[in-house]
Amino acid sequence: MKKAIIFLSITALIYACSGGNQKKEESSNNAVGDLWKEDSTAKTEKIKPSDDEKGIGKFTNVEVSPNPDKSMALAGNKIYELKCLGCHKLTDEKLVGPGWKDVTLRRKPEWIMNFSTNTDEMLNKDPAAQAMFEECLIRMPNQSLSDADARAVYEFMRQNDGVK
Numbered sequence: 641m642k643k644a645i646i647f648l649s650i651t652a653l654i655y656a657c658s659g660g661n662q663k664k665e666e667s668s669n670n671a672v673g674d675l676w677k678e679d680s681t682a683k684t685e686k687i688k689p690s691d692d693e694k695g696i697g698k699f700t701n702v703e704v705s706p707n708p709d710k711s712m713a714l715a716g717n718k719i720y721e722l723k724c725l726g727c728h729k730l731t732d733e734k735l736v737g738p739g740w741k742d743v744t745l746r747r748k749p750e751w752i753m754n755f756s757t758n759t760d761e762m763l764n765k766d767p768a769a770q771a772m773f774e775e776c777l778i779r780m781p782n783q784s785l786s787d788a789d790a791r792a793v794y795e796f797m798r799q800n801d802g803v804k
Contacts, residue, residue: 693747695769696761697754702791704749708798715789716796723783724793730800737776744801749794756783756790 694700720728727736743752747768755762755769759782762769773779785793 694750695754696766697758699750699753702749708795708803712792712795713799716792719789719793720796736778740797742801744798752794753790756785
């Protein structure tokens with residue numbers, strides 16, 4: 641039983657590191673794969689690349705108040721517990737992905753929100769996202785966050801970073 645678990649774990653790790661999602665998209669000839677490709681293409685057409693450490697995506701100017709929005713941060717905490725907690729700690733400790741401590745001090749809000757909502761494109765083209773991938777060795781899955789979800793998670797990150 642232990643050998644089977646170890647084998648499955650290693651297989652899953654190899655698959656995750658091999659960029660299995662890209663290969664699946666390219667080799668898929670079924671209707672579901674084609675629908676996914678169409679949806680991905682439609683999203684890509686709306687996305688505009690940006691420089692100035694803002695990442696790649698539709699967020700080019702995020703207005704941030706001096707204090708985190710408490711209701712958005714509460715909603716962001718719920719999203720974190722549902723979609724992010726399994727891979728990210730709120731400290732600087734790496735779990736599967738990097739820890740979130742001080743992330744809002746290191747990255748612009750546009751970059752964080754673009755990465756949250758445009759994960760695949762960022763991992764394919766953004767140097768900072770690619771460097772994180774090389775460090776963690778596992779591609780962050782697209783969590784299908786809405787723009788509002790991404791903003792709520794960002795406000796939760798700000799609150800976690802101690803922004804008063």
